Amino acid sequence: MKGPLFYAKILLFGEYGIIKDSKGLAIPYNSYKGAFKLADVLEGDKLKSNQNLVKYFKYLKDLDTDLVSFDLVQLEQDLADGMYFESSIPQGYGVGSSGAIVAAIYDQYAKDKITVLENLTKDKLLQLKTVFGLMESFFHGTSSGLDPLNSYLSLPILIQSKNDVESVGIPYQQNGKGAVFLLDSNMIGETEPMVNIFMKKMKNDGFRKMLSEEFVIHTDACIDNFLHGDAKALFGNVKKLSKVVLDHFKPMIPKQFHALWKKGIDSNDYYLKLCGSGGGGYILGFAADFEKAKTSLAGHRLELVYRF
Incomplete structure (x- = not known):
């Protein structure tokens, strides 16, 4: 089993301000990434990751919401079979290590999920952001849902306000001095x-x-x-x-x-x-x-x- 890759993100602008309804702009950062893998033997970092995912599974099991449901039977089975999240995204560095895990869980186990291939209307983006906020609260106490949204879509995301998010194009990189x-x-x-x-x-x-x-x-x-x-x-x-x-x-x-x-x-x-x-x-x-x-x-x- 080898899951799809989920990338780090950088919030270029909007830290703290997005909590209070300012604009925010987040971009994917492809230098770091993570994916689900299965280990024959769980030890070291693989064991630690698996144990953390088991704690997260318990959180999702108790999550009281009508917005999303998960295939918890399959998730529990995969964890018992030795699933862990292999990631190069540094933890505690502000580049979305927990966001990538949330995006990967949603992608693999959410029922009736909104996919990246759909026409992503503002309503769908907002729904995803809300779901991801609930899911990521396990890691931070509260979450805007922006990190997992960025990791899941792998697109630049512009937050106009709490209730208005959209994917945007950013200017092509130049070979300038800046x-x-x-x-x-x-x-x-x-x-x-x-x-x-x-x-x-x-x-x-x-x-x-x-x-x-x-x-x-x-x-x-x-x-x-x-x-x-x-x-x-x-x-x-x-x-x-x-x-x-x-x-x-x-x-x-x-x-x-x-x-x-x-x-x-x-x-x-x-x-x-x-x-x-x-x-x-x-x-x-x-x-x-x-x-x-x-x-x-x-x-x-x-x-x-x-x-x-």
Whole structure:
């Protein structure tokens, strides 16, 4: 048994904002992927994966919803036969490791599933996103459902609001100087504690005002710039966004990266932003001149995501 591949995702823009109805843009990231496999002997990481899937099976069994049902008999049998999820997607790095598992489970075991071959209307996309949100809540406490949606469809997804999602085309990559890249923090981040910090901050009037008047406005502008291929305007808005995140989301940025974050804003060599919920994992970077950014960030591991 070898299941289809499910890829990592990168939320280019919209982290935290999508919880509060701002726009979001997620793209598949094909450098990392996962698939179901069967092992004759379960040991090491294969055993750990299988045990985690058994816990997830129990969660799905108790899931009280009319939106989706699963072939739980087959799932239980496959787990007993040694099924595990083989994945190169790093966990706790903000690139959708749990989203790929959710997408794979839905693809393999959901009854009357919405398939990627259908005409994916906004209603169908929204239904999928809602189902995936319920399914992924096992891993994070709460979930927007965006990561599994992206992994399942392997298409760029634009969130206009909580009730409005669509698949979009993004401009073809150019061989220019500019780039989007990942910076490895060498730390694992956990989503739930970061979301809890955010929810606590949301009780503050000043923070809520900043979110709607600065963070969401810059995020929406970045998405519009990116989708229209306007790199010059994009870097201007990413700089503003990077500064707002440094000023107001410090707990989500590992302490040892605060100075590096500010260095990028001051030098204009690169701009950093959160990749997912933060707290570790990858940090997302934007640079008008990637070679200059690499020199400026010497000693750190960078991965190229997109070229302008």
